Structure formats: C-alpha cells, structure tokens
Amino acid sequence: MPSKDFPLANIDCGDCPIRHRAVCARCEADELRALEAIKFYRTFEAGQTVIWAGDKMDFVASVVEGIATLSQTMEDGRTQMVGLLLPSDFVGRPGRETAAYDVTATSRVTMCCFRRKPFEELMGRTPHIGQRLLEMTLDELDAAREWMLLLGRKTAREKIASLLAIIARRDASLKLARNSRSIVFDLPLRREAMADYLGLTLETVSRQISALRRDGVIELEGKRHVIVPDMERLLGETGDDTDGGMFA
Amino acid sequence: MPSKDFPLANIDCGDCPIRHRAVCARCEADELRALEAIKFYRTFEAGQTVIWAGDKMDFVASVVEGIATLSQTMEDGRTQMVGLLLPSDFVGRPGRETAAYDVTATSRVTMCCFRRKPFEELMGRTPHIGQRLLEMTLDELDAAREWMLLLGRKTAREKIASLLAIIARRDASLKLARNSRSIVFDLPLRREAMADYLGLTLETVSRQISALRRDGVIELEGKRHVIVPDMERLLGETGDDTDGGMFA
DNA sequence: ATCACTTTTTGACTTCGATCAAGGTTCAGG
DNA sequence: CCTGAACCTTGATCGAAGTCAAAAAGTGAT
Numbered sequence: 079m080p081s082k083d084f085p086l087a088n089i090d091c092g093d094c095p096i097r098h099r100a101v102c103a104r105c106e107a108d109e110l111r112a113l114e115a116i117k118f119y120r121t122f123e124a125g126q127t128v129i130w131a132g133d134k135m136d137f138v139a140s141v142v143e144g145i146a147t148l149s150q151t152m153e154d155g156r157t158q159m160v161g162l163l164l165p166s167d168f169v170g171r172p173g174r175e176t177a178a179y180d181v182t183a184t185s186r187v188t189m190c191c192f193r194r195k196p197f198e199e200l201m202g203r204t205p206h207i208g209q210r211l212l213e214m215t216l217d218e219l220d221a222a223r224e225w226m227l228l229l230g231r232k233t234a235r236e237k238i239a240s241l242l243a244i245i246a247r248r249d250a251s252l253k254l255a256r257n258s259r260s261i262v263f264d265l266p267l268r269r270e271a272m273a274d275y276l277g278l279t280l281e282t283v284s285r286q287i288s289a290l291r292r293d294g295v296i297e298l299e300g301k302r303h304v305i306v307p308d309m310e311r312l313l314g315e316t317g318d319d320t321d322g323g324m325f326a
Numbered sequence: 327m328p329s330k331d332f333p334l335a336n337i338d339c340g341d342c343p344i345r346h347r348a349v350c351a352r353c354e355a356d357e358l359r360a361l362e363a364i365k366f367y368r369t370f371e372a373g374q375t376v377i378w379a380g381d382k383m384d385f386v387a388s389v390v391e392g393i394a395t396l397s398q399t400m401e402d403g404r405t406q407m408v409g410l411l412l413p414s415d416f417v418g419r420p421g422r423e424t425a426a427y428d429v430t431a432t433s434r435v436t437m438c439c440f441r442r443k444p445f446e447e448l449m450g451r452t453p454h455i456g457q458r459l460l461e462m463t464l465d466e467l468d469a470a471r472e473w474m475l476l477l478g479r480k481t482a483r484e485k486i487a488s489l490l491a492i493i494a495r496r497d498a499s500l501k502l503a504r505n506s507r508s509i510v511f512d513l514p515l516r517r518e519a520m521a522d523y524l525g526l527t528l529e530t531v532s533r534q535i536s537a538l539r540r541d542g543v544i545e546l547e548g549k550r551h552v553i554v555p556d557m558e559r560l561l562g563e564t565g566d567d568t569d570g571g572m573f574a
Numbered sequence: 575a576t577c578a579c580t581t582t583t584t585g586a587c588t589t590c591g592a593t594c595a596a597g598g599t600t601c602a603g604g
Numbered sequence: 605c606c607t608g609a610a611c612c613t614t615g616a617t618c619g620a621a622g623t624c625a626a627a628a629a630g631t632g633a634t
Contacts, residue, residue: 150475152565158478160471171464178468205453212460215467216419220426222470223408227398229477230406230525234621269582277478282621284583301582301630317400482591517612530591532613549600549612 109204116196122183135177137191138170144187145266148179149274159275160222164248168214172198184267229277232317237276238286239315242296246306261306290315357452364444369436376429383425385439386418392435393514396427397522407523412496416462420446432515477525480565485524486534487563490544494554509554538563
C-alpha cells in the first residue's frame with residue numbers, strides 16, 4: 079500500500095531502480111551503481127504464486143508492473159488478503175529470511191529484485207534508504223489499520239464502496255476520463271479476490287456490486303469496467319469521514 | 327505490539343530510556359545524554375484519553391507502565407481498536423505532526439515522552455535508532471496483518487481464544503504460576519474493549535467467554551482472572567496453525 | 575462458430591452474531 | 605450495611621451475510 083504522496087502517476091520504472099520509491103530520490107551515483115549490481119528482474123504470469131509463506135526468500139523486490147497480492151490462509155482454507163501490491167510497492171523484509179505471507183500475481187507481474195544480503199549491507203551504509211523504508215512501512219501500517227476498521231466494523235455494502243474508492247484513488251491516471259465528474263477504471267481483481275480482501279464471500283461481493291449498480295452509485299460495462307458518475311455519492315457509501323476530501 | 331524477541335520480562339523502565347526497546351541497546355553515552363535532555367514523563371489515569379486523533383502531537387513516547395489502546399471511531403460511533411500498547415511499546419510517528427488514532431489509557435499509564443523535533447534530529451544522526459524503529463514497525467505491521475485475518479475470517483469463538491492466547495503469551499511472567507501446565511493471568515481489558523478489539527459486540531464477547539468456561543477451556547475467578555488449564559487446548563480453539571509451537 | 579471451462583449472477587434457505595431488554599455482580603462511598 | 609453506578613451475563617428475537625445450488629455470461633482454444 080503506497081503512501082498518498084507517491085501516486086502511480088509519478089512512477090516510471092522503465093529506468094528501474096532509479097525511479098523506485100524505496101531507493102531512489104536521494105541516491106548518489108555510486109549508490110545507484112551498487113543497486114544496479116545486485117538487481118535482477120523476474121516476471122510472473124497471472125495466477126502464478128510468487129512465493130509461499132514460509133519459503134526462504136533471498137531477495138527483496140519492488141513491483142514494476144502488474145498487481146500482486148499478499149495473503150494468509152488458515153489450515154481449513156479460509157483466506158484473508160492482507161495487502162495489495164501495486165507498481166512501486168515494496169515486498170520482503172530486510173532482516174528476515176522467510177516470507178511471512180503468500181504472494182500471488184493477480185495479473186502478469188514484473189518485479190525488480192535485489193539480493194537480500196547485499197541490499198541489507200547497502201542499507202547499513204546508506205541511512206536514507208532505511209529512512210525511506212521506515213516511512214513506507216509506517217504508511218503500510220496506517221493502511222493496514224484503516225483496513226482493520228473496514229474488516230471489523232463496516233457492512234458489506236460499505237466494504238465494497240470503500241474498495242472501489244481505494245482503487246479509484248490509486249488509479250489516478252483515469253480520473254479525468256470522459257467529462258467532468260465521471261471517474262472510470264478497471265477492477266484489477268476478480269470477485270473472489272475482492273471477497274478475500276474484504277472478509278466476505280464472493281456471492282456477497284457480487285450481490286453488493288449489483289445493488290450499487292441498481293441504486294445508480296456505479297455503472298458497469300462488462301464485469302470489470304466501472305464508471306462512477308458521482309464520486310461524492312460513492313464516498314458517502316463508504317462510511318468514512320468525507321470532509322477533508324480525499325479527492326480535494 | 328511488541329516483537330516476540332523482546333518479551334516484557336526483559337524490560338525494566340525504571341532506568342528509562344536506557345532500557346527502552348526503541349532507543350536502547352546500542353546507544354553510546356553521549357546519545358543517552360541527548361535522550362535524557364529531551365525526555366519527560368507523563369502519567370494518565372485509567373479511562374483518560376492520552377490524545378485524540380487529529381490532535382497535534384509534539385512528542386513521541388514509549389509506554390513505561392500500564393496499558394493503553396489505539397482506536398479509530400466512525401462518525402456514527404462504531405469503533406475499532408487497532409493497537410494495544412503495552413509497556414515498552416512505542417507511540418507516535420517521527421515525521422508526522424498529528425495523531426492518526428485516539429490513544430486511551432486502559433489502566434493508569436506512565437509514558438516516557440521525547441520531544442518530537444529533537445528526537446527526529448537525533449534519529450538523523452544515529453542510524454541505529456531508525457533501524458530499530460524500522461524493525462519495530464515491521465513487527466507491528468505483522469501483528470496488524472495477523473489481526474486482519476482474525477477480523478476478516480475468524481468466528482467469534484476463535485477471536486476470543488486468539489485474544490486470550492495473545493494476552494497469555496505477552497503476560498509471560500505468570501506462565502509458571504501454580505504447577506505444571508496451568509497458565510494464569512488477568513484480563514487487562516473490559517468486555518467492551520475486547521469487543522472493540524475483536525470486531526464484536528460486548529454481549530457476544532461475554533457469551534463466548536461463558537461458552538469457553540462451560541466447555542472447560544478456561545476457568546474464571548471473578549471477571550478478570552483467567553486460568554488456562556491446558557494451553558494446547560486453548561490454542562486449538564484459535565484456528566491458528568498450532569505446530570511450530572508459539573509456546574515451544 | 576462451437577465447445578469446454580472459468581467466472582459471475584441470482585435464488586432459496588440457514589446461521590451466526592447483532593440488537594433489544596432484563597437481571598445480576600461488584601465495588602466505592604455514605 | 606445500604607445504595608447507586610459501572611460492569612457483566614443471559615434470554616428472546618431479528619437480520620445481514622454465509623451456504624448451497626443452479627443458471628447465465630464471459631473467455632479462449634480448436
């Protein structure tokens with residue numbers, strides 16, 4: 079979950095890692111060379127598991143393109159998604175050998191990986207990388223806590239509206255499509271993945287999306303393409319404080 | 327939420343900040359002097375609000391004694407606890423002016439506060455403080471994600487069992503009370519606070535505690551004093567993976 | 575275009591936890 | 605010891621979301 083100050087629009091990872099949120103910005107030339115030396119790219123197909131919880135993970139990585147999810151599964155199969163990884167998000171934890179969660183590619187995903195040990199050494203020599211990572215981690219913690227409120231206290235309808243609002247906000251590139259107020263975007267997740275994210279069943283997700291459509295809060299073209307005629311209206315359905323304006 | 331490697335037993339904040347998890351361990355004499363210069367203590371009575379979400383917060387702090395909670399409230403009054411602050415836990419975010427959550431003292435709480443600006447400067451000069459804070463933040467993120475699984479996918483009974491297990495684990499000092507297998511501890515929260523933590527109502531919390539008592543999973547002396555005759559049994563009720571042994 | 579497959583929608587029914595409403599405990603202070 | 609307030613328990617009922625089942629819509633390969 080990225081911080082609000084680094085919307086996707088700012089990211090262009092074609093020149094990775096220079097533009098990476100985690101490690102760019104204040105890096106000097108020799109640090110960039112050091113990063114270049116330990117990086118490599120990996121691509122995963124849609125549906126492919128990037129790594130299983132408990133596996134040894136000898137790299138940390140940054141999502142360059144595509145969408146991946148972090149999730150936990152109980153023995154009996156119940157699963158809860160605990161993070162959505164969008165381009166520029168960071169995966170893996172310096173100082174930890176094994177992955178704590180399953181990481182799955184939702185679409186075709188390219189990651190820029192850094193070998194863990196050398197990355198940790200570089201972090202030790204370069205304080206601002208650690209500082210940046212701290213900021214990002216604190217942002218993720220805030221996002222996780224906002225999600226706890228959603229999971230613990232919101233109704234199914236509010237959960238769906240919140241998810242749509244979050245996707246709309248992150249998919250800032252499409253904000254101005256069509257004219258004036260309308261916001262248009264594609265759902266990057268299947269109904270089942272949405273359910274895993276929201277702590278619901280896929281049937282309930284489907285029903286609530288249908289209900290929001292019936293009530294005119296959203297329009298659908300196909301199953302994935304969403305049109306929000308009035309963003310304020312959608313935000314009103316989230317149960318969140320609307321003043322302060324996330325879209326201000 | 328503290329890391330597992332720093333159980334409460336290791337903490338003795340009488341000599342704060344030397345023994346603080348966040349800032350101790352590797353500090354040199356002059357850093358300790360710098361910390362001494364910017365610290366002050368504050369005490370809050372049970373039930374008192376330490377700080378409201380949105381308030382200006384010009385310090386960061388470490389809990390020395392007592393228990394406080396972090397929580398979010400929606401306009402209509404629904405509230406969700408998002409963190410439990412036990413002794414040695416850190417509150418406040420370097421680089422942020424305003425509090426993101428309500429902080430409330432559950433019991434009488436003493437905090438060791440550091441003025442934020444000088445603390446941030448010290449952090450800039452002393453990389454290992456930032457590193458330690460990153461480790462702690464990552465631990466909190468893991469705890470938050472574990473909590474997301476609980477909120478999204480566990481039944482009321484599993485939620486209660488999980489909370490009891492967590493409290494039992496943190497209250498390590500009392501593990502060996504009585505003989506052999508029994509574990510004994512006091513609940514640091516009222517039923518309503520437990521409900522806010524678990525995403526339930528207080529009635530459901532009460533009912534499920536009664537059910538666990540009826541089924542012999544726990545015994546109660548008064549409302550707060552809990553005896554767990556067989557920890558494995560309780561862990562079996564949490565829905566979590568039991569192998570790997572959190573109590574190993 | 576057709577077939578096989580996955581994903582989504584919708585319907586009927588059930589269930590878990592919320593809600594509403596009494597009572598019961600515990601404990602501090604008179 | 606009594607009283608009031610805060611906290612907890614239990615019961616009856618209700619409703620939101622889960623479960624089970626089937627049909628519809630989309631997708632991709634031949």
